[in-house]
Amino acid sequence: MIVLEKNLKWVTPILSPLLSLLLLYFTYWSIIGDTEEINAFSYVSTYLYLIWFNGMVYFSGHLSNFYENFIPIRKNPSLRLTLELITLFVMALLFFYVVLITINLHSNKPSPHIIQKNNLILGVIQSLILLLYCSLIITDDYLRKWRDESIKAETLKQDKLRAENRALQAHLNPHFLFNSLNVLISEIEYDPVQAKKFAMDLSHTYRYVLQIKEATEVTFETEWEAMKHYLDLHQVRLGEGLNLDLNIENEKSQRIIPPLSLQLLLENVFKHNVATIRKPLTIKVEMREDFIKIENNIQLKNKKQESYNIGLTYLKESFKAMDKNAQVEITETSDYFSVTIPLLNKTA
Incomplete structure (x- = not known):
């Protein structure tokens, strides 16, 4: 179990950049239409896109710890989960807007900050992917903490039994x-x-x-x-x-x-x-x-x-x-x- 957990720690740092590159390549391909003309790393928007995507993933991984300091999940689990879902939604919405601006920049639009209807589907798909991916990270974090709490509770129970056993023996x-x-x-x-x-x-x-x-x-x-x-x-x-x-x-x-x-x-x-x-x-x-x-x-x-x-x-x-x-x-x-x-x- 410990070895498996150590191996899983390497999944997010590797998968997240690969997923962001794949989505970025798909975005450029949908705009330019010719793979030979795509030179992704020559665009400043590429680095902004990658930083934003991976930054959101990193933040989602620490979101649970951030809220734990203010609203412990044991005290108010409903409020805590609601806040985390709202935060993820806002993150996905912001990312959605970043995707649209990236698309517009490479579409030579005069006002890249204005949302174009024909690019909505592409932005929605990528935002949903980010939302799903971050939700999986938070869920994995919850499961790990739940397991750790269960182990801790069982350890405390065993310690309690040993203490009672010693008292009984005494x-x-x-x-x-x-x-x-x-x-x-x-x-x-x-x-x-x-x-x-x-x-x-x-x-x-x-x-x-x-x-x-x-x-x-x-x-x-x-x-x-x-x-x-x-x-x-x-x-x-x-x-x-x-x-x-x-x-x-x-x-x-x-x-x-x-x-x-x-x-x-x-x-x-x-x-x-x-x-x-x-x-x-x-x-x-x-x-x-x-x-x-x-x-x-x-x-x-x-x-x-x-x-x-x-x-x-x-x-x-x-x-x-x-x-x-x-x-x-x-x-x-x-x-x-x-x-x-x-x-x-x-x-x-």
Whole structure:
């Protein structure tokens, strides 16, 4: 794309002079009528014609930048486009008059500034050609700017996602850490062996967050390995208040997802729902070849807090950044809440 754009930059400087020479030769031929008598470069009008034509082309190429300083196209696109079209029309009208004067000068007219009816068609044709050519240049300029703006917007979006990803990685719910440390202290006193395993799971969980700090994608195998430690921590902390139903088709799957996707969904479940022996929280994790689904029964900690959307917008944007066709499906009923995310293929 960059090489093609560099090549296109040479088109206008070459095509514009060639087109002006062709039109000028056609003008002289229509006046003189004999190609052998045409010695275009011996006429002063030739140079005036070429300067005017190429000057208008050059000006049209900078017209958009000129108006951008006074009327940004984002603020008032209708007015901006109208002004540019009017300017082009005036330019073409002036050029039309220049063509007629050139014709009259070589037709030995006593008053070359007076428009002759028989030369109107020739002047109109050349003016329309100039108008069309300048319009194409402005259109090309618009398309280039639109593309650049699109690339810039996409870059900003990617930067925003990376920033959000780092923010997400930087925080596992502080309450989770405090609760985990309290559990660890209790386990050290009553079950040292279990306490050691709990400490290892906690270490694995936070190590994973640090390891993928700069990652934009991870394999399901990598993410799931970390989530098993994460779920084990909650299982020890909540005991019989947590029921896990894991149905994983292929733990070694190399399909990819945004980092911490599963952690975000699981943390959302724990954050919003009560999990006690009397009201156990059930989490189902189902993985197939093309998707992974996390579902839980709904028993909100705060009845007024009915939204599960914290982090889900970020998750959707992360998948879209990896694959514009990726869909995150959210299902909510009075009894359960589920999120299904796609497992993507690695890009070449």
